[in-house]
Amino acid sequence: MAETRLAFKAGRAFRRGSTNFVDPDPTKGAILLQNGEDGLLHFIWKNRSNNDVEEDLILFPGDATFAKVEQSAWGRTYVLKFSSSDQRHFFWMQDANGSRDEEFVGNVNRLLADPSIVPIWYSEGYNPNSQAAGPSTSTSAPAASSSQAPGSYQATPEELARIRQIVTSLGARGGAPAAEPEPEILLTDVLTPANLRPLFRSNPELVQSLFPHLPPDLPSPPNVETLERIVQSPQFRAAVRNLDMALRTGLLGGLVRTLGLPEEAGTGVEPFLRALQDQARREEGGGDRMETD
Structure with missing residues (x-):
């Protein structure tokens, strides 16, 4: 049975034609990282309106990072990028409260590096960055990845x-x-x-x-x-x-x-x-x- 290690609200964003701009899709969604029955880590995007899995990416340790798009006017747009290919998948945070964005990003990156890592969470009220965040237009330029903590599981x-x-x-x-x-x-x-x-x-x-x-x-x-x-x-x-x-x-x-x-x-x-x-x-x-x- 697949084990969900991390889940948080996020929508998808798509590149605007052949430009470096990406536009957020308003569909309600969530990112899930799961240790699958095949023994591999799966990066999943699920539609929260109909509960359908619309993306299921198999990731190998060390091959991908989840990074903020620094050129985003909003600051809450992120890109999943791979070292083995030119693939780019863009997402935007949908939780109304952005105070935990960096924590989730750190969780993602630790799991991408080591899918077996033990979950760690910040104590309540702790925010590693004091930067504010707000709504997005964005460009797809790569950004430095963050690394803090791993994620969540699906409760039985x-x-x-x-x-x-x-x-x-x-x-x-x-x-x-x-x-x-x-x-x-x-x-x-x-x-x-x-x-x-x-x-x-x-x-x-x-x-x-x-x-x-x-x-x-x-x-x-x-x-x-x-x-x-x-x-x-x-x-x-x-x-x-x-x-x-x-x-x-x-x-x-x-x-x-x-x-x-x-x-x-x-x-x-x-x-x-x-x-x-x-x-x-x-x-x-x-x-x-x-x-x-």
Whole structure:
């Protein structure tokens, strides 16, 4: 099964005839980098309106870079270029907030250099560049590539179910802000060691239910101390961050339906948390009715 390592909103841009100008296509899209079933890295452009994959490029380590088009008046136009050919593929960032552009570009370039690299994300509020960005006309001249961090994966239904169980439990006990998410809330704001640690200790049944979804080489039998070490680990924080990023692409609608959530729950972190809360209330209400009948 293909593993999505990175996904973010981006449209395509096309060269204007034989000139050096490129024009942005308004179609809503997303760039995905996947480790395919063939063992190779795939650079994919997906149409977010119909969910069709319209470009699927196989990339070999070190053969391509993703670079800003410096001549772009907007500053948010990028080119995928190859060392082995003259191919050029142009894209423009579609997220309304451009503060994370450089982070995504760094992720892309690290994966292009080494598809097996472990995801790393900046801490919230950190921006490597203070340069502003705005809307685009652009030229296709090559630009220096950026290199910062790798990307995201496609969360499995089991992983989403695990997150749902934790968030639902937290919300039911008032232990996390999931009940009324703030604008721009992050999953890393909800799934913190400080929130999860008391939850594990007051609900030992969670230990047994969570361990089947964790790596098989963990200590056995499962215990609270092991879970506490896991939620404090960089790997867990990266996984939560990656799911957060995947939700923000708006491409998880089909996946969250497997959890019984509406498709709009896959369009962002706040809709995801609200849908979990609504589902928990329905289930809790149904349980109460069954007991009183």
